[in-house]
Amino acid sequence: MTDTNPIPARLAALKTMSGAELKKQWRALFDTEPPLFNRRYIETRLGYRIQELTHGGLKPETVRRLQDLGEQLDGGNIATRRIRTDLKPIIGTRLIREWQGTEHCVTVTRDGFEWQGRPYKSLSAIARTITGTRWNGWVFFGLKHHRRAA
Structure with a gap:
């Protein structure tokens, strides 16, 4: 049997x-321009779309359930939704950074971060408070490498 x-x-x-x-396949399957994401993202979305068109998508009740779960997780906050949870350190993690001879310790919390007993929504806000200048908090605390121009 074949x-x-x-x-x-x-x-x-x-x-x-x-x-x-x-990109050509994307245009054919989605009838839109492809996003500016990496190759792996495009491949996985195309793979899902091929199967979705053949076998059907998620049931409406499943979509509703996933939306409800998402709302429970992020409280409807679009900024929180955009932060990939697998990139955020585990709750309770302590991020330590020395700045101008002073050690700063930030704790990852369920709702964001805590520094000097005060809650913050972002690492960038903490980095700005520490340095007095605008910083990418993920770069400041060494969680993401800053790309330098060649």
């Missing part, structure tokens, strides 16, 4: 397509 399901072959083909071919 497998006549074209889905696995179409999914495997995504890995070997050029960037231009992926």
Whole structure:
């Protein structure tokens, strides 16, 4: 018996397509311009879309349930929603940074961060308070490397 399901072959083909071919496929399947995300994101979304068009998408009640869970998780705050939870350190993690001879300790909390007993929504706000200048908090605390111009 031969497998006549074209889905696995179409999914495997995504890995070997050029960037231009992926963008063309995106336009054909979504009828929009492709986003400016990395290749892996585009491949996974295309893979899902191919299967969705063949087998159908999520049931409306499943979509509603996921939206409800998302609201419970982030309280409807769009800024929080945009922060990928797998990038945020585990609750209770202590971030330590020395600045001008003073050691600063930030604790990751459920709702954000705490520094000197005061809650903050972002690391950038803490870095700004410490330095008096605008900083990317993730860079300041060493969680993300700042890309320097060549």
